[in-house]
Amino acid sequence: MAAYLSMGEAHWRITEYLNRFADAVSYQDGKSLGRLLTISSDSPVLLSLADALNTFQDSNRVIRQSDKYSQYEDILVPIFRALQSYCLKNLAESYIAFEKASNAFIQEFRNWDSAWALEALYVLTYEIRILAERADVELASMGKSPEKLKGAGSFLMKVFGVLAVKGPKRVGALYVTCQLFKTYFKLGTVHLCRSVIRSIETAKIFDFEEFPERDKVTYMYYTGRLEVYNENLQAADQKLSYALAHCHANKEENIRMILKFLIPVKLSIGIFPKAILLEKFHLDEYSDIVLALKRGDLHLLRQALQEHDDRFLRSGVYLVLEKLELQVYRRLVKKIYIIQKQKDPNKAHQIKLDVIVKALKWLQFNMDVDEVECIMSILIYRNLMKGYFAHKNKVVVLSKQDPFPKLSTRPVS
Secondary structure, eight states, X not given: OOOXXXXXXXXXXXXXXXXXXXXXXXTTOHHHHHHTTOGGGOOHHHHXXXXXXXXXXXXXXXXXXXXXXXXXXXXXXXXXXXXXXXXXXXXXXXXXXXXXXXXXXXXXXHHOSSSTTHHHHHHHHHHHHHHHHHHHHHHHHTTXXXXXXXXXHHHHHHHHHHHSSSSGXXXXXXXXXXXXXXXXXHHTOGGGHHHHHHHHHHOTTOOGGGSOHHHHHHHHHHHHHHHHHTTOHHHHHHHHHHHHHHSOTTOHHHHHHHHHHHHHHHHHTTOOOOHHHHHHTTOGGGHHHHHHHHHTOHHHHHHHHHHTHHHHHHHTOHHHHHTTHHHHHXXXXXXXXXXXXXXXXXXXXXXXXXXXXXXHHHTTOOOOHHHHHHHHHHHHHTTSSOEEEEGGGTEEEEOSSOSSOOGGGSOOO
């Protein structure tokens, strides 16, 4: 049972919040201002304010009775409404009120000459995304159209436009861009990322190196994921590797998220993760895939893909992993080549297709000579193997010089 709250105590709590808000603006204290806007944080300060607002029903009068507060009325009134609605679990109403407060905040932010309020703006853009996501869950549970996150995306684009100008405020653009990425990925509208990426990477007002490290890592992570979806694996490797190299060592969950996408990309160029890495970051779903590649075991690869297909499909790496089959065939042929070289070095480079058929059968895959010949043709065409066919004898003749070129020059696709 909630403790009794007197009208006097409720009035004092409301006034205390208003003083903190006005002082944060007056002293240009962006961090303190940001803490006053974290509706979804369940902070003790905001929870006690919500209790006060429920007890003292005329908070609007308190705001309007003093010039110190009334100049921010368009922000404060809907912020109070958003907080009350959030605590009462009316999430859609909370989002609507918070969006109204956010639009009013942006108008004030435009008028402030310096970038002192960026920290508060970061909180605002994070909160509007989180509140929208939660509101959409509520709306969907009621059989209504979940449309708040889409609205949040439109608001974030407006904020991006405010920041995409010359001056100190522009360093905040990458943080907002990352919030947009998270919104578009959640909505399944990743194609909308392109216009923002184009602005960040081509606009002369932006210098990527001047953005905060945290935001650069997040940006590279999401753009790396986009490159994976587009099967541009060389670019994905560069971006995800950057994100991993610059991610704080203590942020293990973030490192795990980067590795989920970087590992398939690295596998496509023949670079295998160590078992200790997979164990440390709980990425066991890749263990059998790595083992299959090392063994040249097609059955194990397909088994691993089938076992974790839900996870791989959700993350968007399934197609990248599926294409590793060519590497498995390559590894199998290489193992046959090594065995033949030990027996008869002079004929090691001549591999009968029947031998490959038998090896595949031993691995529980039934293929005829024509199918194997087709696969060998693909391996040669894609420069995964150097050689040619002696069709009459059904033999693949490998080059005596570097028959299995290194994969690290380009991804297998």
